[in-house]
Amino acid sequence: MARKILLEHIDVPGINTYDVYRSKGGYASVEKALKTMNPQDVVEEVKKSGLRGRGGAGFPTGMKWSFLAKPEGVPSYLVCNADESEPGTFKDRYLMEYLPHLLIEGMITSSYALGANTSYIYIRGEYFYLVRILEKAISEAYANGWLGKNILGTNYSLDLYVHPGAGAYICGEETALLESLEGKRGNPRIKPPFPAIAGLYGCPTVVNNVETIAAVVPIINMTGDEYAKIGIGRSAGTKLISASGHIKKPGVYEIEMGITVEDFIYSDEYCGGILNDKKLKAVVAGGSSVPILPADLILTTANGEKRLMSYESLADGGFATGTMLGSGGFIVMDESTSIVQNLHTFARFYHHESCGQCSPCREGTGWMEKIIHKILDGHGTLEDIDLLWDIQRKIEGNTICPLGDAAAWPVASAIRHFRHEFEEFVKNPSAQREVKYYFHCNNIDTAAAYSSI
Amino acid sequence: MSELKEVRFSAESEDLIQNLIKRYPEGKQKSALIPALHIAQAEYDGWLSVPVMDKIAEILNIKPIEVYEVASFYSMFNLNPVGKCLIEVCRTSSCWLRGANDVVAHIEKRLGIKDGETTPDGKFTLKTVECLGSCGTAPMLQIGEHFHENLTLENVDELINKYKTETSHSKYLDGSTFRKY
Ligand SMILES: Cc1cc2nc3c(=O)[nH]c(=O)nc-3n(C[C@H](O)[C@H](O)[C@H](O)COP(=O)(O)O)c2cc1C
Numbered sequence: 313m314a315r316k317i318l319l320e321h322i323d324v325p326g327i328n329t330y331d332v333y334r335s336k337g338g339y340a341s342v343e344k345a346l347k348t349m350n351p352q353d354v355v356e357e358v359k360k361s362g363l364r365g366r367g368g369a370g371f372p373t374g375m376k377w378s379f380l381a382k383p384e385g386v387p388s389y390l391v392c393n394a395d396e397s398e399p400g401t402f403k404d405r406y407l408m409e410y411l412p413h414l415l416i417e418g419m420i421t422s423s424y425a426l427g428a429n430t431s432y433i434y435i436r437g438e439y440f441y442l443v444r445i446l447e448k449a450i451s452e453a454y455a456n457g458w459l460g461k462n463i464l465g466t467n468y469s470l471d472l473y474v475h476p477g478a479g480a481y482i483c484g485e486e487t488a489l490l491e492s493l494e495g496k497r498g499n500p501r502i503k504p505p506f507p508a509i510a511g512l513y514g515c516p517t518v519v520n521n522v523e524t525i526a527a528v529v530p531i532i533n534m535t536g537d538e539y540a541k542i543g544i545g546r547s548a549g550t551k552l553i554s555a556s557g558h559i560k561k562p563g564v565y566e567i568e569m570g571i572t573v574e575d576f577i578y579s580d581e582y583c584g585g586i587l588n589d590k591k592l593k594a595v596v597a598g599g600s601s602v603p604i605l606p607a608d609l610i611l612t613t614a615n616g617e618k619r620l621m622s623y624e625s626l627a628d629g630g631f632a633t634g635t636m637l638g639s640g641g642f643i644v645m646d647e648s649t650s651i652v653q654n655l656h657t658f659a660r661f662y663h664h665e666s667c668g669q670c671s672p673c674r675e676g677t678g679w680m681e682k683i684i685h686k687i688l689d690g691h692g693t694l695e696d697i698d699l700l701w702d703i704q705r706k707i708e709g710n711t712i713c714p715l716g717d718a719a720a721w722p723v724a725s726a727i728r729h730f731r732h733e734f735e736e737f738v739k740n741p742s743a744q745r746e747v748k749y750y751f752h753c754n755n756i757d758t759a760a761a762y763s764s765i
Numbered sequence: 766m767s768e769l770k771e772v773r774f775s776a777e778s779e780d781l782i783q784n785l786i787k788r789y790p791e792g793k794q795k796s797a798l799i800p801a802l803h804i805a806q807a808e809y810d811g812w813l814s815v816p817v818m819d820k821i822a823e824i825l826n827i828k829p830i831e832v833y834e835v836a837s838f839y840s841m842f843n844l845n846p847v848g849k850c851l852i853e854v855c856r857t858s859s860c861w862l863r864g865a866n867d868v869v870a871h872i873e874k875r876l877g878i879k880d881g882e883t884t885p886d887g888k889f890t891l892k893t894v895e896c897l898g899s900c901g902t903a904p905m906l907q908i909g910e911h912f913h914e915n916l917t918l919e920n921v922d923e924l925i926n927k928y929k930t931e932t933s934h935s936k937y938l939d940g941s942t943f944r945k946y
């Protein structure tokens with residue numbers, strides 16, 4: 313079922329350069345859209361394709377585009393979300409590094425559909441080497457007449473700019489991103505108004521993920537109806553999955569939605585199985601924010617059906633026994649992993665990244681990190697586990713932006729599925745601490761690492 | 766307090782900031798703040814002093830407080846001096862699963878400093894950071910704009926040896942990173 317659409321030409325040498333990209337049919341979607349379609353037709357094709365946002369929330373892209381307000385005399389903007397900071401996610405980086413022109417082509421076709429004459433790619437500051445790559449590709453696109461005034465002799469003009477952030481996960485949240493792009497702290501805005509009504513500089517704005525915008529290119533080329541046939545049910549198309557952790561072949565894989573999770577983890581085409589042939593313990597399937605699932609529940613649903621790589625199947629069972637596709641950041645843990653220690657890295661992350669605007673998130677993330685740290689340190693009590701549960705419940709749903717929920721869910725799911733590990737840590741902390749990470753890594757000589765400490 | 770020297774950016778930096786301002790609509794020059802701070806930090810030894818931030822405020826025609834509040838929000842801006850080589854090691858889940866703690870412990874031992882500290886000779890600063898989008902090639906660290914991935918302790922030693930003799934500060938960007946409009 314391997315099906316490459318976005319990554320069709322990934323192995324062609326020099327595909328990151330304009331000439332090679334163009335020789336492989338690059339920029340055809342711009343020609344087709346600008347010469348044979350009006351903007352509304354492009355929006356319709358994207359609607360028909362069933363494409364859903366690849367940034368994490370999975371909102372239907374065509375519908376989002378049709379919400380864009382079009383008041384007279386006010387500019388509208390398309391902003392590409394290349395902030396990619398969700399732990400476990402590195403697909404946008406891959407796409408931009410190896411196929412920068414695919415993103416630029418998608419930006420032009422999408423901007424045309426939205427009537428935007430200025431568009432921005434907001435990229436996380438740590439990816440400065442990608443700013444260099446994108447800027448070079450944009451220069452090539454300008455030089456060949458795909459950007460600038462009167463593209464292809466039509467009356468459509470577009471300027472495209474790259475804008476770096478400076479290290480803040482929260483700037484991936486779309487309204488925080490817009491604040492940041494305006495030169496401010498990345499504090500999420502209270503919604504409504506949504507960006508489609510009042511976004512960048514108060515003007516109607518669409519924010520889309522890198523992969524979403526890239527997918528517009530094949531959709532326009534093959535038509536929305538054809539794209540909708542790929543995948544399974546409401547999970548149309550292909551998805552880039554960033555696979556990491558204890559697997560033989562970490563990396564970015566394009567999958568047709570609907571393959572089984574088991575196939576994804578064990579087949580040689582994808583992850584190639586668990587590192588050192590150990591047993592699978594747990595998976596975080598969609599980036600750090602989604603609930604962690606133990607091996608049995610990630611491989612089969614509570615009803616005993618094989619779980620599939622799709623929005624619906626991963627969510628089957630709700631949070632009691634399911635999870636979410638999220639950003640597609642697929643983190644695999646083998647049998648020797650300490651779930652509590654792993655959770656500590658997530659809790660520390662969310663505490664560090666909370667913007668601090670709402671008390672439940674600002675205080676709650678700090679409390680959760682400290683309590684988990686206390687348990688790891690050997691001072692935990694059984695009541696602490698209940699306290700953790702209580703805190704995460706009080707954060708969820710009570711904050712301005714979904715970062716609060718994202719911080720709560722990993723804690724809730726770890727306790728829900730692995731409560732016994734917390735209890736073991738409390739009862740016998742020193743034995744638990746022996747279960748260390750040292751035995752996992754391929755690269756590092758663990759004996760040397762031990763003796764160096 | 767260090768002495769308040771007058772801050773003068775190089776012609777190249779000044780020109781680049783002016784060029785960046787053109788990317789945003791008339792009157793929205795504040796949008797250039799984050800890129801401008803990166804340029805300033807690259808020119809002024811990898812950190813942002815108050816006079817440097819004040820100069821950026823002047824160039825962008827905004828209040829100094831608008832610069833301070835942004836500089837203090839984002840983790841890539843350093844408000845205190847850092848070593849010539851700033852080593853940023855990812856410590857989040859995927860890297861942790863593949864040995865990030867060993868990397869940190871090894872660097873701490875080699876350099877005789879803890880997370881967040883600078884060596885007395887001012888050569889190295891160690892900073893642990895959150896996921897840098899390199900989870901499939903974990904463990905990893907970043908120095909300036911460069912990602913060093915699939916680390917082994919030998920790689921880490923090689924990097925330390927290489928940067929020991931480096932005389933200029935590690936940078937995220939230089940004059941050739943941005944396209945001129
Ligand atoms: C805390 C937080 C972080 C986010 N980070 C990202 C991100 O790095 N990249 C991204 O595309 N979307 C991210 N999102 C989702 C965006 O808010 C938004 O839904 C997305 O960019 C919309 O694009 P899409 O519809 O194409 O997915 C984040 C959301 C939250 C709440």
Ligand code: SF4
Nearest residue numbers: 667669670673711713
């Ligand atoms: S939920 Fe957290 S990150 Fe989001 S606005 Fe509130 S404090 Fe900020």
Ligand code: FES
Nearest residue numbers: 855860897899900
């Ligand atoms: S977890 Fe280290 S780069 Fe993602």
